[in-house]
Amino acid sequence: MMSVARDNGYMLSMVNHAKVSTALTTIPGQPGRPRYAATRFLFGDSARVDGVVYLASAGFDHIWPAFSDVVADMLMRRGAFDINGLIARNKKTEAAGFEEICKDIRAKFSLTDGNKYLCPKWLLVLVNKADLYWSDRSSVANYYLPGRGSDFDQHAQQLLNYVGRDLLKYYVLPVAAETEEYKFGSSFGTITSPSLLNANQRDMSLKILVDNLGELCHA
Template sequence: MEYYFRESRALHGVVFVAANGFDHVWPDKRNDVSRQLTRYQLDYLRKRNRRKELDRFKETCQVLAERLLATDANTPRWLLVVANKADLYWNEIAAAEKYYLPGSGSDFDDVAQELLSEVGRGNLQYDVLPLATAPVDYRFQSTRGLLESRTQLNTIQCSASIACLAEALEARCDA
């Protein structure tokens, strides 16, 4: 973080990638993570992963606020949260919206709103965009067994999602 957010770097915007609980867990950490779960179920793993994601978002927002308040010419103008792996939770997209979207009142949104209040709402454009890069099943394998979720979108739908992200980034870079 220090490398990317230091004052000497030109930083026009920040993309924070979320995964709605479908985070990749490195193979050497899987057994440790599985032992942390009170029940070995996908919902419990996702809740654990979302807590970790929220911690990373808080850290990102803290560093971003420091950078914005430093009144530097290279301050970021936008923050885009990309809720990736939407193909895995498409059937519950409304719940994801309630968690990530600005104004939803969720724990995630509370962190974002605190950032906007601290730096001034007019000083940072904040948006959320769902993303599905590829139709890939989610698999979490540990000594306790396999937890998985099937993709719900196809390649064409995922390609359209990537195109939306490209347009969103292009619009922010042209501004």
């Protein structure tokens, strides 16, 4: 889902037996003034950003109902109205969004002359919907992990080459925030994909995510 306004929250974790809070800010996913304003502020020359989390979905992105027929028509024209065709289309859109984030990070390093206090120290790609791609997780890993040569990874490598691999660390982590069937509906038909994990596995995935975020934020 794409948020329409900037969200602010906090994550509590334990560091040396003391509770430490970390501010988390979500940039709106929908194009518009709130998204552009948040991007300009966070990736400008004054805001401190310790790290960046990019939420990917391995092609299982939500399609808003207003756009479902447009997407379905495009898939039909390509002879790819199935889950594989939809995933391929969504991954191209996702890679384009990731490229924009990489450009924003490069701009921040440029604007601040690589100021270590203001610039992010890490970039974490969370590959959500692990419950939907679990049977194909090796292929998904090859698409997102560093050095595998995918379209997605090429954007990350260009960023790292620009800012320096000692200044910015790149991580990839699978996660399952929910365990529910994926469904894309349109007037052309419906495409579905089943969830492959149970609630306990989902909860363990979320715990691993929280633990990793805690380590990154307080390293």
